[in-house]
Amino acid sequence: MIKIAIFGFGAVGQGVAEVLLKKREALRRLIGDFRVVAVTDSKGGIADEKGIDLSKALEIKRRRKHLPEGITTLDVINSLDFDVCIEVTVTNIENGEPGLTHIKECLKRGINVITSNKGPLVVAYRELADLAYRKDARLMFEATVGGAMPIIKLVRNDLAGNEIYAIKGILNGTCNYILSRMEKEKLTYDQILAEAKELGIAEADPTYDVEGIDAAAKLVIIANSLMGMDVKFEDVERVGITNITPEAFEVAMDKGYTIRLIAEVDKVEGILRVSPRLIPIQHPLAISGTLNAALIKTDLAGDVVVVGKGAGSKETASAIISDLIELYRCRA
Amino acid sequence: MLMTIVVELKDQPGQLLKALEPISRLGGNIVSVYHQRDKITPLKRIPVEITIQIDERKVEDLIEAIRRNGVIIRSYNEVRLTATTSLLLIGHIIHTDLGDTINRIDSTGFAEVVDMHISMPQLNQPSTAMITISATNEENLKKAIDILKKTCREKDITVIEPLELQ
Known part of the structure; x- marks a missing residue:
């Protein structure tokens, strides 16, 4: 019996809960029997070692906006017996908290961790990976980069044995939406940003996305976890x-290019950057809408390209569930 | 255009000046002078490779003038610019001395701005330019891009680089 705790019950946490409910039978066939023993959010939580009723937790969250007070995530970690934590609290790339503490405390106890939270990995990837290794626990984080687009396990499993020279990717769907709409509509950045906000694709304060902060955080995770580097966000x-400008697209198009925000790490050339780049319109990275994409340059397999949905609660849940199955598949 | 001239000089003071003087007189820009001492000729002359930037209409006059100075010219030819790429600039490109921006590339001697297409939507609005740079090889092309990026940082111009150098 796999006992699961979910820390963070926002869009992603709820998305995971819904998939666990909806796919319960299919998951049982893959990983064996499991139950959720705790769900927490920033205000409180529900916990029971015998298993909690997920649909009830979802209903409470929707009705009251938060879970019942009186229990914290650290209470759960300290007092409850569970095998794996799904850490999906809000990303904080300044100091990684509160996720960083949650993850450390779980790993220290030998509890496996699955997370979508970029903050702790950006701040302390090496430390967490070492801790997991020492405590014989596993740290899974497919959902931190590219949403539903496979990249972490793709490189670690399917491209295992390859040396990764470079990865260039579109890791922020909001920027890609804005740029591909500017390309198509010849409207200004501000006009398209307003449209993206209205559609819920951009946040009220879009800084985190449009200044490349989100993409840079993901790039740090990729460089450290897939390419054996030890880089910081500031690098x-x-x-x-x-x-x-809209004219930039016109001028670029005359020469057969479009513009996309590209995150690039290149071990050979010593490149680590996020910046708008000219992309030939036929290039596989010249994708439109909120999609993410990555071009992985390897020694044996050559170039590998993946494209997929980079955000959304269902898409992020897909990455988390795939981590869960990866952890426990052999038990079934 | 960028060209190299290989002359043979006697190993005596003042010889090099005979080859260089016509270059500056005709408005050429000397990029490098390389004494090939390891390739000394049987007549004890030293081959010297001179790389210059000069208006291509003046090349014939130049060769003639160097010969008149009594210098032996072994060979001369245009340096081929084999690596080319295009970059996009966004910002106040004209008002931040476009001539200077281009000149910083052209004066390297190993790279040149070979094409430029500017779009100016409105007065006082940022303009956009597609700039094409050619260099003698890919390594020098990267150096030229770095110079352009540094210049544009000073002038608050956004540079959009290509995904890959072709």
Whole structure:
């Protein structure tokens, strides 16, 4: 019996809960029997070692906006017996908290961790990976980069044995939406940003996306976890998309290019940067809408390209569930 | 255009000046002078490779003038610029001395701005330019891009680089 705790019950946490409910039978066939023993959010939580009623937790969250007070995530970690934590609290790339503490405390106890939270990995990837290794626990984080687009396990499993020279990707769907709409509609950045906000694709304060901060955080995770590097967020050379004009697309198009925000790590050339780049219109990275994509340059397999949905609660849940199955598949 | 001239000089003071003087007189820009001492000729002359930037209409006059100075010219030819790429600039490109921006590339001697297409939507609005740079090889092309990026940082111009150098 696999006992699961979910820390963070926002869009992603709820998305995971829904998939666990909806796919319960299919998951049982893959990983064996499991139950959720705790769900917490920033205000409180529900916990029971015998298993909690997920649909009830979802209903409470929707009705009251938060879970019942009186229990914290650290209470759950300290007092409850469980095998795996799904850490999906809000990303904080300044100091990684509160996720960083949650993850450390779980790993220290030998509890496996699955997370979508970029903050702790950006701040302390090496430390967490070492801790997991020492405590014989596993740290899974497919959902931190590219949403539903497979990249972490793709490189670690399917491209295992390859040396990864470079990865270039579109890791922020909001920027890609804005740029591909500017390309198509020849409207200004501000006009398209307003449209993206209205559609819920951009946040009220879009800084995190449009200045390339989100993409840079993901790039740090990729560099450290897939390419054996040890880089910090501050090491990323970063230019956002706010200066890009509609004329830029016209001028670029005359030469057969479009413009996309590209996150690039290149071990050979010593490049670590997020910046708008000219992309030939036929290039596989010249994708439109909120999609993410990555071009992985390897020694044996050559170039590998993946494209997929980079955000959304269902898409992020897909990455988390795939981590869960990866952890426990052999038990079934 | 960028060209190299290989002359043979006697190993005596003042010889090099005979080859260089016509270059500056005709408005050429000397990029490098390389004494090939390891390739000394049987007549004890030293081959010297001179790389210059000069208006291509003046090349014939130049060769003639160097010969008149009594210098032996072994060969001369245009340096081929084999690596080319295009970059996009966004910002106040004209008002931040476009001539200077281009000149910083052209004066390297190993790279040149070979094409430029500017779009100016409105007065006082940022303009956009597609700039094409050619260099003698890919390594020098990267150096030229770095110079352009540094210049544009000073001038608050956004540079959009290509995904890959072709």
